[in-house]
Amino acid sequence: MAKYAFLFPGQGAQVPGMMKDVCDAFPESAKVLDEVSAIWGKDVKKLMWEADAAELSRSDNSQMAITASSIAVMKALESKGIKADAAMGFSLGEFPALYAAGVLSFEDVIKVVAKRGSIMQAVCEQIAKENEGHAPGMSAVIGLTQDQVKEIASKCDNVYAANMNSPKQTVMSGTFDGLTQAENLCKEAGARRALRLAVAGPFHCPLMQRAADEFEKAIADVTFNDPVIPLFSNVTGKQATSGTEIKKNAVLHLTNPVLWTSEEKVLYDMMKASGEEWKVLETGVGKVLNGLWIKSEIAEGLECTSVNTAETINEL
Structure with a gap:
């Protein structure tokens, strides 16, 4: 019988209408979603x-x-007898991965993500205000x-290499003006594309230190258990085995790069x-991680x- 590794997508994968057909079918x-709404206090x-x-x-x-x-x-996969035997998540995706690995309970993962999203949104708005209303963000360089x-990022003010997505795709985080300068330098250096992403802030870089400080306080009383299946960390690029380490990394996660290529290997x-x-x-929603897996240069013979969608679930 096959074992399954679940990869959970991150912020930016969202799209209006997401998961409607899955919820209709399963x-x-x-x-x-009903349970999430009850805990969150909003209609998800x-x-x-x-x-x-x-x-x-x-x-x-x-x-x-x-x-x-x-x-x-x-949960739809579990209804078909398919469960996670290993888990890792890209950026925000680490949190459903923590749930899949038994590190956080369902209630705790929803409460923690609610706090994280609220804190990060507020800090992003503060950064925009400090930069004459120009919203900070992230750019994918291909x-x-x-x-x-x-x-290139080191030559620009308030720009950082944030996501190590694949050998030829890296995401930068920074202020609006800093990213504009860095994008131009990347194109001059021969980048095929330097594309601003649909995210609300400069994630996984030092500009999020205020958010990290607040988030550390917000999760101080939350229990992080040791994982019950292999789990991998964006912060270290390695397997994570201790709930204590994982809780520490959940805070570092906001200011440190996502070492996705290392995790994949x-x-x-x-x-x-x-x-x-x-x-x-x-x-989960989207096909970004599938694309990165194909480009990883390590996954030949393992798709x-x-x-x-309901269709892709039923095809398994």
Whole structure:
């Protein structure tokens, strides 16, 4: 029998109408959204299915919508006898991964994501205010190496290499003006594209230190258990085995880069070393992680399947 590694998508994957067909087809998934709404105090179904893209992209909205979507897909898969035997999440996706690995309870993961999204949205608005209303953000650079992007970012004020997505795709975080300068330098250096992303702030860089400080206080009393399945960390790029370490990394996560390419290799090596059959599923909205897996240069012979509709769930 095959084992499954679940990869959970991050902020930016949100889209109006997300997961409607899954919830229509799987009562378990619809129940997840009802339970999320009860804990959060807001109607997550209405947000996901009726809000426009601008409202949905706010950190305090998109983080909850994406987390709820990932868990909804996970419950639909479980109804078909498919469960996570390993988990890792991209950026925000670490939180549904923590739930899948038994680190956080369902109630706690919803409460923690609610706090995280609210804190991050407020800090992003503060940064925009400090920069004459110009919203900070993130830009994906395609066609340069990670080292090239790091060097260019170091030449610009308030710009940082934030997400190590693939050998030829790196995401920068920064202020509006800083990113504009960095994007131009990347294009001059031969980047095929330097594209501003649909996210609400400069995540995974020192500009989020205020958010990290507040988030650390917000989760002080939350219990983080040791994972019951292999779990991998954006902060270290390695497997995480201790609830204490994972709680510490949840705070560092806001100001440190996402070492996704390192995580992919560690996961891949673990699966190959096990001698067992593994399948990799992108569990939640979008196909970004599937694309990064293909570009990882380590996954030849082991595909990643995006599972984000009733049809794709039923095909498994």
